[in-house]
Amino acid sequence: MFEVKYQPTPGWQKMMFEFQRQHPIAALTRAFGLIRGNLVTILVFLVVGAQREEFPFLWWIGGGFLLLLIIGIAGWWRFLYRIEEGELQIKSGIFVRKNLFLTKDRIQVIDISSGVIQRIFGLVKVDIQTAGSTSRAASLEAVTKSKANEINRILRRNGSEKLEEFEQETDQNNRKIFSLPGKDLIIAASTSGRFGIALSILGTLFSQVEPLISDSEIFEFFFEMLPSQTDTFLVFSIIIVFVVVAWLISFFSTLLMYGDFNVEVKDDELVISRGIFEKKRITIPYKRIQAIYVNEGLLRQPLGYGSVHLESAGYGDDKGTGSIVLFPLISQAKISKLLHEILPSYDITINGYRPPVRAARRYIFRSAFLLTVVTAGLYWLLFSSNWIWLLSILSIGWGWLKYKDAAVAWNKDTLILRNRTLSKSTSIVKRDRIQDVSISESWIQRFRNLCTLQVYVASGDHGKSFVVQDMEREEVFELLKELQKNNYSLKTDGLINERPIPRVKIPAWPEQNPALSST
């Protein structure tokens, strides 16, 4: 079927048009990938395994790793690829064979990155995205750099034969690079909201280690050492230790994740690269960007910082969501400038609406109710300290903040929604990117003439919704009518009504103070 022209090559090295395996290290990366993907299952197994007396703990771990390694090796053995006449052909699958043929015209983006394992052995990983809506279409886990360059050269769009060196591309024109300064990285790491993840990891670890510790003499020794042995004191000190350790974990994991952060602006795509040990490189064509949102976390907002994210259709991170961090930390005064440089059409401030005053109590009730119930439960079960009621007072303030930050604004091509769960989030959606719009009213809302607006955009394999609750009914229906009138597209046939009472301007990033902009 295929006409093969042989050229003299070293015996071990195969030409691109012959079926070949990846570098053997791919077996290892696959095994680690399996571990990372099934971490929860593995943990559960370990917990179960640790209960049994006859199976030592180490046997479980060793056996499990061996099994994964065998799977990895089998997967590597059964994975064959080649490039034939501008078409990437992959055969994979241990038992069920899968044939994947990708033609050059369908390939949109080729990402070359390297994880920890790849870096140790001087290899790279090649990810290939197509125009379709599915996430990463094909990936070669471990190949040598020269091979990756060859693949890139052959499969590059437009069939340009121009040789592009990995990470040293020659065309310097029309490119801008934004990187994260070290000071901002430290702030980002110390205020990152990765607490929750760190806490849950700690909790799992603690539940494993706890029986070992409590039997040992060290624990009793510590008990003797502690000055006052009231239960509340013990509980609080444990909580404080947990929080500090969790903070340290989140600090360093963020440092590693966003170290060496760069956004590179090209003619038709953005390239985001980040990571210290594990290099990640994501390429996003502009036409895939569905929405931009800016998060101002509870710790970051008072300091005047936020993070910028984008929603991309199709391709995102490994979990299949399309949310990508466009900039992990930026001072609010610079957001407008950054957006102007990267995505000018998203740098926009328009007049909009806030929920009416009568909605405030609904916001407060919603936040306070659940927390108060939880607090009451805690009060009854654990603590008898009245200080815990502070939580439910805080929740009232939280509800008020939620009310204060909710807003909607739109003009002829953009819709901006602002809301708060814990962090304040401002989403900017282009109207021709809206997938669908829902307006819902519960019977209490109907009674108060309020409604909830929900807008969906495509993101990853699924969608992502932006919600603003308890808006004035007439205003939202006016928005709906405008959307209908122009058929959700940018083709406007007539003027948009100027609304008489602009209640709020959003997002209205603070102006950059020239005195401070020197940094």
Place this chain on the structure above:
Amino acid sequence: MNKRSFHKLTPRSIRAWQWGSAFGNLFFFGLPVAYGAVFGVDNFHLWIVSAIAGIVFTYWLLSIVWIPYLRWKYWRYSVDENEIDLIRGVLIRTETLIPINRVQHVDTRQGPLLRWYNLSTVTISTAATTHEIPALDTVIADRVRSQISTHARLAEDDV
């Protein structure tokens, strides 16, 4: 703006939903049974068990007698060359607009219960969400499906 014509679902859908919830909601009777199995049914717990059972029974009865009718009463949909408009919901009323050029694909499907009543569900998928028009007469459902796909094709040619 042109006036749009809304359609209601086929009245037979009430019957189908009644049977559906009559069997489907039997599951909730597991709650009092489970509670009784865990805590026993002596004096204090007996009250709780019977209270749960009472609530479940009332809900079960309502879900047969009244809720399917209300659901049918508030459901309406409209399809034209620009968009699909779905209005539904008993307690929480929701209106959803789907621009027709965002529709990726439309299917009709039919479970055994709907087949018995000769009904079908139309499923509309966009890149972000999936919506359905439940329980239309099979002939109408097929018509709606082909209508949507025709409009969607034309809209795509536009762009």
